[in-house]
Amino acid sequence: MNSAAGDGAGIQTLNWINGKWTGADGGATFAVRNPATREEIARVPDCGPAEARRALDAAAAAFPAWAALPALDRANILFNVYAQMLSQARELAMLLTVENGKPIKESLAEIQYAADFVRWSAEEARRVYGETIPASVVGKRHLVLKQPLGVVAAITPWNFPSAMITRKVAPALAAGCTVVIKPAEQTPLSALALAELFAAAKLPPGVLNVITGNPEPIAKEMLSHAKVRKIAFTGSTEVGKILMRGAADGLKRVALELGGHAPFIVFADADLDKAAEGCVTNKFRNSGQTCICANRVYVQQEAHDAFVKKLVERASALVVGDGLDEKTQIGPMIDEQGLKKVVEHLEDARKRGAKVLCGGRVKDERWYEPTVLTNVPPESRILHEETFGPVAPVVPFKTEDEVVRLANDTPYGLAAYFYTKDVSRLFRVAEALEYGIVGANDPSPGVPQAPFGGMKESGMGREGGKWGLEEYVEVKHVSIGI
Numbered sequence: 421m422n423s424a425a426g427d428g429a430g431i432q433t434l435n436w437i438n439g440k441w442t443g444a445d446g447g448a449t450f451a452v453r454n455p456a457t458r459e460e461i462a463r464v465p466d467c468g469p470a471e472a473r474r475a476l477d478a479a480a481a482a483f484p485a486w487a488a489l490p491a492l493d494r495a496n497i498l499f500n501v502y503a504q505m506l507s508q509a510r511e512l513a514m515l516l517t518v519e520n521g522k523p524i525k526e527s528l529a530e531i532q533y534a535a536d537f538v539r540w541s542a543e544e545a546r547r548v549y550g551e552t553i554p555a556s557v558v559g560k561r562h563l564v565l566k567q568p569l570g571v572v573a574a575i576t577p578w579n580f581p582s583a584m585i586t587r588k589v590a591p592a593l594a595a596g597c598t599v600v601i602k603p604a605e606q607t608p609l610s611a612l613a614l615a616e617l618f619a620a621a622k623l624p625p626g627v628l629n630v631i632t633g634n635p636e637p638i639a640k641e642m643l644s645h646a647k648v649r650k651i652a653f654t655g656s657t658e659v660g661k662i663l664m665r666g667a668a669d670g671l672k673r674v675a676l677e678l679g680g681h682a683p684f685i686v687f688a689d690a691d692l693d694k695a696a697e698g699c700v701t702n703k704f705r706n707s708g709q710t711c712i713c714a715n716r717v718y719v720q721q722e723a724h725d726a727f728v729k730k731l732v733e734r735a736s737a738l739v740v741g742d743g744l745d746e747k748t749q750i751g752p753m754i755d756e757q758g759l760k761k762v763v764e765h766l767e768d769a770r771k772r773g774a775k776v777l778c779g780g781r782v783k784d785e786r787w788y789e790p791t792v793l794t795n796v797p798p799e800s801r802i803l804h805e806e807t808f809g810p811v812a813p814v815v816p817f818k819t820e821d822e823v824v825r826l827a828n829d830t831p832y833g834l835a836a837y838f839y840t841k842d843v844s845r846l847f848r849v850a851e852a853l854e855y856g857i858v859g860a861n862d863p864s865p866g867v868p869q870a871p872f873g874g875m876k877e878s879g880m881g882r883e884g885g886k887w888g889l890e891e892y893v894e895v896k897h898v899s900i901g902i
């Protein structure tokens with residue numbers, strides 16, 4: 421981490437703009453806190469519009485030369501960054517855990533996942549193929565070229581501080597775009613650490629820039645800068661809508677990976693042990709602070725009690741603690757606000773008559789215990805709003821039609837899961853679910869080679885695989901008379 425000496429409270433970091441480590445113009449900084457202790461661990465530059473404009477100008481100036489480089493040269497820089505990420509995985513994971521709170525094992529898995537996007541993009545950089553199309557008249561030829569879009573402005577969230585960056589930056593750089601990233605205020609250190617790896621890999625100045633500060637004024641500059649061709653965002657639906665409105669004036673492309681409300685369906689014919697195991701893996705990852713984690717667990721009536729027993733056994737055995745402890749499986753909530761939302765959703769469900777089978781309590785003002793609820797009335801907030809916490813509300817259902825209707829009855833459409841051994845049902849339900857990602861007997865569908873993204877109010881655009889790279893290219897038809 422590029423840093424100046426601190427005053428004892430933590431480290432003082434700098435932003436990476438135009439190939440230089442710089443602070444905010446007026447020297448302002450803001451604090452980054454460890455969610456497990458709430459102690460200040462670092463201060464980062466509190467930048468605003470002037471610094472944002474400079475970063476965007478630098479990205480615009482760097483674009484022509486970067487776009488003109490052979491794809492192999494761009495790929496080689498990415499391969500170098502991939503190797504550095506793996507060799508420094510432990511340090512990167514520890515930094516991630518101290519700013520985000522997630523258990524160290526999950527942080528290591530995130531660094532691997534984040535690095536895999538860099539490798540995939542490096543491999544794919546050389547396969548951005550154009551096409552030729554047969555003409556309808558003699559003496560003409562039609563070519564289709566794929567060219568980089570231009571400057572990309574990326575805004576990323578705190579729940580996956582490393583992977584949400586590489587998922588955007590790696591394909592953008594591979595395609596020949598240049599990027600300005602604004603990471604979340606809670607987790608800027610992982611972003612700055614990644615910038616350091618790109619700097620060490622000799623990425624030319626201005627190709628990648630990381631700016632930290634107040635999101636609104638920085639986003640405003642991104643939206644109004646003439647050279648920005650795309651806004652790539654992961655975060656809340658509310659902010660996604662603000663950005664889409666803002667992007668309309670300049671007709672900038674938007675890719676929005678927004679909130680979700682994932683159903684997790686267990687049919688009575690499923691392997692209940694696997695389903696319960698999968699539910700725990702899926703629901704409690706990052707303490708439930710994951711946009712694709714289960715928000716509603718639907719269990720077919722005949723299997724309800726048996727499944728709930730298995731789920732409670734596993735959920736109540738999870739180890740709650742500081743993410744730096746190797747044994748920890750449930751880390752702290754990101755901040756007071758995050759914790760408050762979980763408490764409110766629990767109070768609401770309880771007041772309406774829900775039964776708490778395990779958990780349901782705050783621990784040491786920073787953690788929420790893994791919780792399983794039953795008898796949750798349909799109007800409960802937890803069944804409609806994203807709780808972003810380690811709470812699994814279980815709801816019984818009778819038929820396949822009923823559960824598909826319940827599952828789709830939401831404005832969101834990011835991820836859905838179901839467990840069954842019936843192959844015909846597997847196809848029927850996978851096709852009927854209005855979600856961008858479906859895990860059938862699979863609680864962890866995310867891989868770098870597959871498309872990740874939502875339908876409906878969960879967003880638009882896809883990250884990952886060839887789809888992720890295509891988001892960063894412009895298609896040009898060249899019609900030639902010969």
Ligand code: ADP
Nearest residue numbers: 575576577603604605635636639654655656659
């Ligand atoms: P969350 O509720 O998960 O923090 P947000 O959508 O608020 O989700 O945050 C995701 C990212 O969006 C963060 O980088 C944050 O700084 C940024 N952000 C928050 N508000 C705005 C805004 N009004 N305009 C642009 N970016 C924003």
